[in-house]
Amino acid sequence: MWGLYLHIPFCPTRCIYCDFYSQSDLSLQSAFVEALCRELTIYHDKEQWSTAPRTIYLGGGTPSSLPLPLLERLMMHVRSLWTLDKAIEITIEANPEDVSPEWARRVAQLGFNRISLGVQSWSDETLRFLHRRHSAAQAERAIDYIRQAGISNVSIDLIFALPKGYERNWEESLAHALTLPVKHLSAYGLTYEPGTRLDRMRECGAVIPSSEETYVAQYYALVAACRDAGFTHYELSNWARPGFASQHNSAYWDGTPYLGLGPSAHSYTAGHRWWNVSDIHLYIERLQQGTLPIADEEWLSPTELYEECVMLGLRTYRGINLRRPELRGVPLMERATPWLEQGLLTHTADDHLRLTHDGLIWCDRICAALC
Incomplete structure (x- = not known):
């Protein structure tokens, strides 16, 4: 998919x-x-x-x-x-x-x-x-x-x-x-x-x-x-x-793989991210030569995968799925405790960590604390 x-x-x-x-x-x-x-x-x-x-x-x-x-x-x-x-x-x-x-x-x-x-x-x-x-x-x-x-x-x-x-x-x-x-x-x-x-x-x-x-x-x-x-x-x-x-x-x-084509577009799959040149002339020239117009790529480290999982999950209405493998070995709930106590996060019955209504506006700050 x-x-x-x-x-x-x-x-x-x-x-x-x-x-x-x-x-x-x-x-x-x-x-x-x-x-x-x-x-x-x-x-x-x-x-x-x-x-x-x-x-x-x-x-x-x-x-x-x-x-x-x-x-x-x-x-x-x-x-x-x-x-x-x-x-x-x-x-x-x-x-x-x-x-x-x-x-x-x-x-x-x-x-x-x-x-x-x-x-x-x-x-x-x-x-x-x-x-x-x-x-x-x-x-x-x-x-x-x-x-x-x-x-x-x-x-x-x-x-x-x-x-x-x-x-x-x-x-x-x-x-x-x-x-x-x-x-x-x-x-x-x-x-x-x-x-x-x-x-x-x-x-x-x-x-x-x-x-x-x-x-x-x-x-x-x-x-x-x-x-x-x-x-x-x-x-x-x-x-x-x-x-x-x-x-x-x-x-x-959700972390689903995606393929981004065209100048400056990004792609992602299984911790691998790459992106195209941000120049339409170079983009066209490379493809006319039969070459992919990739500008650069990166492989996300376990720490970076964890941070992305937290950042992206926290933005959604379901929240961070605490069963995701990227979260293993990290004291996430310990980091979340102050925010849970303030009522800005909630731990749901289906094992997600989610922003409350009052926590929505604090998303960036809470994300930084959890990472």
Whole structure:
């Protein structure tokens, strides 16, 4: 069992907060897709990846910016290599401005049954500040187009903890999102990643980050609102209607093997991690030469495997499975005792160590203490 991730690195414009690898030279799209098809073929010929993936996820970048004929070329190649089960989850990330009735209809025909829509906010003021190219009205229409095409599994992304002057839009955005016919919600506190335009704006005083108190208050308001709307909080930043948790992303947290293809994509199996070059020109050149575009790799030590098991497990609603072999020989429960006594962790009947409601906001600190 494994998941396939395909990184589509094209973005017509760059949001001020984004530090994912992407570039805006759309003239490279055709050569990129041919290179990606070559990479798929090389891995398919390796025994470990010869069976069909359990999930497929196209992320980016902006996968919806890829012209439909190229998207069709890519998916037809995937299907020529593997016989896909009709029930598997196939996700594509999309920006609302790219979604038309024709786009939604075509991606449904290509087998996509889950759309992750980058909404971020229902405030046009906030969207302009973030340099998003869509409006709130476009986002709402995009959801309608997707559902009319027969895809009911729609996920939306939102951002909270916006800078001063914009944080007031959060409650309204959240309330509106929860009235819409979506099955999944991902919400993230705005971060100021080094090298991004947003971080440079912070450094020169053009924006003032929200306070820690605002972050905490908005996060817990989010938790409460999603609970009241019937969403299950299955991971720190993710909520879903019953039965609609992201199967692909859940595999990352469970330690399931995954194959990441495309520039900058990471792969993992059995303690071995490797990643591709973060340069589309070098990526295409290497594959044209029949060489995998791997930048580097690492084998995780027992200590690193333990730390990953704790970090990833703690983020999920089930918590850390105390029966995992990675935890043997480590005094985990001894380290957890102070947090259990404070009511920030709980030891469940099925032998998991899980964050309590009050412990959610302390996840990073508790993780560090357990490691």
